[in-house]
Amino acid sequence: MSRRRLRKEPFNLIISGVGGQGNVLLSAFVGAALLNEGFMVSVADTFGVSQRGGSVTSHIKISKKTLYSSVTLDGKADVILGMEPVETLRALGEFGNPHVVVIVNPRPIYPSGGATYPDLDKVKRAITKLSSKTKFVNATEEALKMGNPIYTNIILLGSLVGANVLPITKETMMPILKERFPGKLLEENIKAFGKGMELIAKA
């Protein structure tokens, strides 16, 4: 059992985004880190058809004593990591509450077929209204600066760990990144992770 403190039983993390953004990899990393810290953890991702550009949500339930069901109860999220703004708002609508902490990448991904996307400032305002503890992290922007949008999710992982809301640290995360990424990719991903930590410290 973990020696680290858990603020609530179970502690519920939600990662929301759009299929293709890499939420499955992200939730697997977080899950592996929590397991290594001695927690009981269940990680439920959206699979199948929705992976193709649909709205996707990963539910991560953390406990010191038991395994809970896969999906977060309505209104019971403790942290929402939003990879995309309207998806963050969607998750808040269902799982938000006055205490929820939100970390959000404000870069929109527009729905296909010309569906209207609301005004971004309006979305950001709605998010901040539903969570006074909202932090914006320009992850896609930073990833593009690094030369590839693929780093967006690892930057966000850095921000999530750097926000000190979960019982995991950079030290827990590093061996997991090392196991997953070979050679030069590891270097780039560690850089992305560090960038995320830096961004959240400033946010």
Add this chain to the structure above:
Amino acid sequence: MASIAMNKPGATVLLMGNEAVARGAIEAGIGVAAAYPGSPSSEVLTTIAGVAKQMKIHAEWSVNEKVAMEVAGGASFAGIRSFCAMKQNGANVAADFLVNANMTGVGDAGMVVFISDDPGGMTSNNEEDSRTITKWLDNPLLEPSSAQEAKEMIKWAYEVSEAVNLVTFVRGVTRISYTKSNVMLGELPEKKEKKAFFPDLWDMYNPKKSKFTSGPFPIFHKPLHEKLEKAREIFERSTFNQYMGPEHPELLIITCGACTSYCTEAVDELKAGERVGILKLGTTWPLPEKLVAKHLSTTKTVLFVEEIDPFVERNVMELAASLLPATCDLTFYGKRSGHLAPYNEQSTNLVIDALVDILGTTYQARDLTYDEEAKKAIQIVPDRPINMCAGCPHRATFWAVKKALQLDGRKGFVCGDIGCYAMGFTAPGFFQSRTMHAMGSGAGVANGLGNLRQFGFDQPVIAMTGDSTFYHAVLPALVNGVYNNSSFILLILDNSATAMTGFQPHPGTGLLATGDPAKVVDMEAVCRAMGADVRVCDPFDLEDTTKALLSMIKKDGGTRVIIMRHMCQLVKARRKITNKYRMHVDKERCLGDTCGCDNLCTRILGCPGLMVDREISKAAIDEALCVGCGLCADICPSSAIIREEAI
């Protein structure tokens, strides 16, 4: 993947339910595993195949679930423990083998089948409950409530299979298959060489001596029911059936599988632990009647919680009827009473709602003012329809189909099938598909439509199939079309993978499940040998493809085949194959909202890599998503989308 073959009993690892199932089969010492990919079950065989050589297992992607079941059957007959995995639809395909095999049973080595159902149809086009199939087949059935239990149950299922000489089923659901959680590993079997041998046992009139072939069916059918009774006796003592709660609960919940944790969570959330007891059944068919009867006698009120059909609910109510008048005071709640629905996925919140009503209590998930604000705030959240990926060759194929059918002008349409191209009946496929049923049904239905000429039918019919589906179930329909001279065009969307379920290889790819090279079953040669008129196109050569399609459509009569060959964009990305174009929009040429095209690229073509630059109301390329396939350049009427050769 490495942890799957790790010989560290007692170590805890994070495993997806499907991986835990695979580990369970490996710990049980299987020698053969066969499956056809189908979400939510696909990762089971992928996982086994990844360590197959190391663990001395023959693991294969069979062409369909029936063959997979037969492959496993053959192994079991020769004394090798065998395993099969499939999604709920697969059980339909495979059932015909089992209904016959059950007349005699398995060999000395057990055979276990894992079926993962999909409540809510999250990765399916139905939400069938496969447990009913198990019941009519007369096979024992187990339902795990977690990844850990799935692993243990698979192992135990071999003991059951060997004790009663029947194939034993383990039923998962999407949440069990796809949830990753802590799993404690067990021991790996000792490596001992086992020689496979097919014993020559056949006596037409004696089921005890005839192991693999049945004689007169009533003689052979009787022992099947005796085996099932034996399974029931075993199940009465199973520790997979557990009760949690007071001795005489005000309400008894009877549940199974993934719903178990919904029930415990709901009872916790309502702090109703002193009023409510939970009987969790791990063995759901045949029903452990004595155990259930004992618990029915402790209460007056029962609530059933289970995924999809009221399977346990009906079986328990049938038992209760047989126990009358002892059970006459019982009130039953569940799907029949309308407290839960016999469709869509269950959840802790749905169980809470049912309990609130039955117990007459209250529950508030979050602050009411917040709740109102949250509900108001999400009104601006747009729907996010699913889409084909940026660079998907299917988008090009559907564009060509739409164009060719329009040019032909006889109201032609597509009979769709199962795979990513199932999106053909929605916006990403430009609403071209009009039917979608089982694997291979597009070609089958087209066979029927293509022989209606004498009834005045002259609409062109295009049957669509993917490459993997082609080998799975389209081959017989193609033979049928050629033989019966049915008039339709079969489009085979050959993207070099079973893309929708995770890029598994198939007979056309030249790869085995283990990654080793395989003989290629050449689909073009197969179609020609069958006597069909065959052409091959690259859908990204949009103009040529459209012309080829139109000429095939005009050639009325007979079964014609076009193979649309282009690798799945996600497979390209995995193999680090980049497309040759870098796309940009010429802002001068793009007329935006003033162009008569009505946003053809962003609104109709709908590639995720295209967006509207809102400041100037003109098309733009989303650099984070565009992969440079170049398709949009071909459809822009103002030639404003430019492809530059990037490599």
